[in-house]
Amino acid sequence: MANSTIAVLDIDGTLIDSNYHHAIAWYRALRSVDEIYPVWRLHRLIGMGGDQLVTTLGGEDLERRVGDQAREQQGREVDALLDEMAPLPGARELLVAIKERGHRLVLASSAQERHVDVFLDKLNARDIVDDWTTSADVEASKPAPDLLQLALKKLGAPTDAPSVMIGDSVWDIEAASKAGMPAIAVRSGGFGDDELQKAGAIAIYDTPGDLAEALDQTPLARNS
Structure with missing residues (x-):
């Protein structure tokens, strides 16, 4: 053309x-593995892929300890919020x-x-x-x-x-x-x-x- x-x-x-829903979903997911981060800080990273967000948030140590588990739980938390988006x-x-x-x-x-x-x-x-x-x-x-x-x-x-x-x-x-x-x-x-x-x-x-x-x-x- x-x-x-x-x-x-x-x-x-x-x-x-969906941005603020994702921030809440990450907060809940991280809290489920005993990691508490302010929602405003999580919001600043929304739009970044989950494969990069955990390391950017808390470094390689956080990624190694809870990265996969947090991402999996974050997906489930988003599932529960889809109707509100x-x-x-x-x-x-x-x-x-x-x-x-x-x-x-x-x-x-x-x-x-x-x-x-x-x-x-x-x-x-x-x-x-x-x-x-x-x-x-x-x-x-x-x-x-x-x-x-x-x-x-x-x-x-x-x-x-x-x-x-x-x-x-x-x-x-x-x-x-x-x-x-x-x-x-x-x-x-x-x-x-x-x-x-x-x-x-x-x-x-x-x-x-x-x-x-x-x-x-x-x-x-x-x-x-």
Whole structure:
């Protein structure tokens, strides 16, 4: 397609309102193995894959002692909160607007596969998106660029194909930078504009719906 761009979207936290649920799930999971960390500190790491979060939080010692057990329990805690997670305003409309402009669309998530399945259903997105990833697809999740590079690969596109990342956390933006993608941010991750801009975001919007309305002012403008 002439002038077609690949939109690589984070789903968990960017399209689905789930960040604070994940923070609580991590708090409960760590508390179950007798490790107490303030919820605000956990929230600052949401958007980073679980394979990296525990080490970043408490170092190699914490990872060695409780990493696998905490991740497994965190998944169960998220299971219990799924019904409380809902699409953010304009989330599905954003997906439709991207496709209507002739672009390809892939969801690059580091969430667990069963959770991504639920999110796809909540968005009624299976017939809109071209493909998606989960944490099972790569060894290293965000802020490593692997998921974004895999997203392009799933569409048969080279790593230097015209693309743009849409995410909600500094970890999304950092992953995009490492993958050589411009990145657009929404504020649902709870990070400050200054943090998102410092990480490399080229634009910031309140909600997916706000981005959908402004899409023609971004690299995802309508194909000519």
